[in-house]
Amino acid sequence: MTQEHPGGPRGWAAARKGVWSRLRLTSLRLRLVVVFGLVALTAAVSASGIAYWLNREAVLSRAQDAVLRGFEQEMQNRAASLPEHPTQDELQHTAGQMANSSQRFGVLLVAENAEGRTVYGSSGGLGGFALADVPESLRTAVNREQEVTGANSAPYHLYWQRIVEDDTPYLVAGTQVIGGGPTGYMFKSLQPEAKDLNSLAWSLGIATGLALIGSALLAQAAASTVLKPVQRLGTAARRLGEGRLDTRLRVSGTDELADLSRTFNSAAEALEKRVADMAGREQASRRFVADMSHELRTPLTAITAVTEVLEEELDSESGGIDPMIEPAVRLVVSETRRLNDLVENLMEVTRFDAGTARLVLDDVDVADQITACIDARAWLDAVELDAERGIHARLDPRRLDVVLANLIGNALKHGGSPVRVAVREEEDAVVIRVRDHGPGIPEDVLPHVFDRFYKASASRPRSEGSGLGLSIALENAHIHGGEITAANSSEGGAVFTLRLPRDAATPAEADSGNTENAGNAGNTENTENAGDTADARRTGGDESNGTDAKGHS
Structure with a gap:
């Protein structure tokens, strides 16, 4: 006996089949988990997004306001004290003092000296904050003089703008000293605030993931609570369907x-x-x-x-x-x-x-058995036999004779001769086809030809048949583990196909197991049926009583 590794193709196929089977069986559970997860994910993402946006605005606004206030105070206290036309050294010194305030921002001061040239003073020296670092739009806004009105008390105002350079956020602001004086620009890195916001985003992401996991566990618990009675109901329904x-x-x-x-x-x-x-x-x-x-x-x-x-x-x-x-x-x-x-x-x-019917098995030549059945009922002139000798099967000869007598007698009585009986071998089976040359079986009658006491024509209630012959033939085929089917041939006439296993020992053992308690009843049955066969042969096949179901005229 060969064994296959559990990880082989069959093992993987069985595993996949088991997984899909479990998925199908728990589809409602999966839907509940998915719905819970989607609801939790939507709620967590929405809450996290709102919390992040609110905190981001609060952090940036607080840092921005503090820096702008500090810069504005430094411009009022230090830049405003400079002469109207300061020198570059004075601007440089003042810019350094302004940068040393508590906010620690970069400062750039721009003014005109006594010769009318533009001079610059930067807190970081020549390599520090430069005018090129200030956006053009901000410089334009800072240098624009506005009309003084009741709603506008000063010609110049403080303007600010956020920019990003090399993935680092910065706050840039500028204003001009009122009444004549230098123009000042401030440059402040917001990297600490950005790190705080990134930490907050990670925290909110982790909280969202935990909320999703928690919702999945909650959904699983809820699904188990709700679906467990449903599963018990399904199991009980299956047991009820099995006959319990x-x-x-x-x-x-x-x-x-x-x-x-x-x-x-x-x-x-x-x-x-x-x-x-x-x-x-x-x-x-x-x-x-x-x-x-x-x-x-x-x-x-x-x-x-x-x-x-x-x-x-x-x-x-x-x-x-x-x-x-x-x-x-x-x-x-x-x-x-x-x-x-x-x-x-x-x-x-x-x-x-x-359940007391039993098989008495014997090795028979199917062609010889059919010939004996036809000969015993004097049907040789009306039946054409297409069967090779040597096709053997282990069957109950008496019951096979009953089936053949019913099928052939039914074809002769209602279909008309010539009746053709053909025997073919298939894998582990013997197939016997009985075909007549009559008008065929009406389509509405086909599903009922094997029903007990069924007669297709209501005008022939007193016909010779009792309506049991084909039913008995079908039961004899079933006890062998075979089957009989009825159909109409495309060339005309009806075709009855008997399919029997080559060895009916397995069905016989199963059936005999059901009749272990039958005792002498089975023996009596065999003796009585032997007499039935003798009667059938003496009367020329009257055992095919059930043939009225065929419904031929």
Whole structure:
């Protein structure tokens, strides 16, 4: 025996199948978790976004206001004290003093000296803050003189702007000393505030992730609480569908799921009671049919003996029967024979229903078996056999003879000759097809041809068949582990296909296991059916009583 590694293709395929199976089984659970997660994610992202935006504005505004106030005070205290035309050294010295304030920002002072040239003073020297670092729009706004009105008390104002250089945020501001004096610009890095905001963003992101995980756990707990009764209900429904009608749910609580459990228990109780009643009635009906069939056999045996004597008198040369009553005698003989076949068929049906039908297996040549069936019923001239010798199968010869007699007799009676019987071998199976050349089976009749007591034509309720022949044939095929199907041929006529396993030992063992307690009933059945076969051969295939279901004209 070869073994496959669990990690091989089959192992992986089985694992994937198991995963998808679990996903399908818990799809509602997944939907609940996903919905909870989406709601939590939306709420957390919204709250984090709002919190980040509010904190960002607060941090930047607080830092910005403090820097601008400090710069404005330095311009008023130090830059305003410079002469109207300062020298570059004076501007440089003042800019250094302004930069040493508590806010620690860079300062650039711009003015005109006594010669009318523009001089600059930077807190960082020549390599520090330069005029080129100030945006053009800010310089324009700072140098624009505004009209003094009641709403505007000063011609120059303080302007500021945020810029980013090399991924570092900066605050740039500028103003001009009123009444003549230098123009001052301030340059302040906001990197500490940006780091604080980044830390805040990371914290909010972590909080959002924790909220998402918490919501998933909460959803899982809620789903387990809600879906556990639903899962119990599904399990109970499956058990009920498997026939365990005593299945009940434990009811606790007063919510909707508890009401559903009570309803399920009530429905299961009602179903169990109804099925028990139906089973009781069905068992009583089967017992009645079986008892009636057995009770009828005794008087039928005597009547059959009398009719045989009458039949011999009819066939005798002495003419012992009055010609006036001869038709009545022939009718009695025919109906007695029909009644005897009906009783035998009813007894066979009751054996199948009771589970006491058993197989007596033997190795048979299928072609020889079909030939024997046709020969015993004098059908050689009306049947074409297409079967090679040497096709062997382990079957019950008597039951196979019953099936063949019903199918071939049905085709001859309602389809018309020639009837063609073909045998083919398939893998582990033998297929026998019986085809006639009649008008075929009406489409509305096809689904019912194997139903008991079914007759397609309401105008022939008194036909020779009882409507049990094809049903018995199907049961005999089933007990072998085979099947019979009916269809219409594209070339005209009906086709019955019998498919039997090459070895019916497995179905036979399973069936015999059901009849271990049958005792002598099975032996009696074999003896009785042997007589049935003899009757069928003597009467030319009257065992195919159920052929009325075919519905041919």
